[in-house]
Amino acid sequence: MDNSGATKFSLVTGKLLSRQFHFVLKAVLKIGNKYIKKDHAALHEGDYRWKWFKRAFGPLDGTHVPLAFPIEDQGRYRNRKDGLSTYILGAWDANLKFIYVLPGWEGFTLDSRVLRDALSWRHFLEIPS
Known part of the structure; x- marks a missing residue:
């Protein structure tokens, strides 16, 4: 894979990772009050x-x-x-x-x-x- 291909792969992977992270973060925020004791x-x-x-x-x-x-x-x-x-x-x-x-x-x-x-x-x- 050349540099331009690696860069495109990196951006796609970064976007996917960011999207999945925010998906998990929103799920944790929804259940946080139920399972996290203040x-x-x-x-x-x-x-x-x-x-x-x-x-x-x-x-x-x-x-x-x-x-x-x-x-x-x-x-x-x-x-x-x-x-x-x-x-x-x-x-x-x-x-x-x-x-x-x-x-x-x-x-x-x-x-x-x-x-x-x-x-x-x-x-x-x-x-x-």
């Missing part, structure tokens, strides 16, 4: 520093993860440092356990835009009372 009992009980932050869950931050993308998608995932990355938003509790992850945003996305989108979702961080 540990809300130990949020901040007994920690005097959190008494001023009722119903707070912990830090929230995003990061860019460098990845390789097919040529037709590279424009969307180009970040401000001219690299290719995807943006991932995460939140964790006081015990440094992840309680929320939102992956897959384009590389040049602002934190506020990702957070605004996450807040519009129906199941975003169900905070216990």
Whole structure:
């Protein structure tokens, strides 16, 4: 196989892999609430520093993860440092356990835009009372 054939095969395989990954991810998200136990009992009980932050869950931050993308998608995932990355938003509790992850945003996305989108979702961080 010559280089052009290998490149075409690589793109087709990459597209197929991406499509199958998203298929599995959507399936996991559908059954997640049924099979993934959320540990809300130990949020901040007994920690005097959190008494001023009722119903707070912990830090929230995003990061860019460098990845390789097919040529037709590279424009969307180009970040401000001219690299290719995807943006991932995460939140964790006081015990440094992840309680929320939102992956897959384009590389040049602002934190506020990702957070605004996450807040519009129906199941975003169900905070216990």
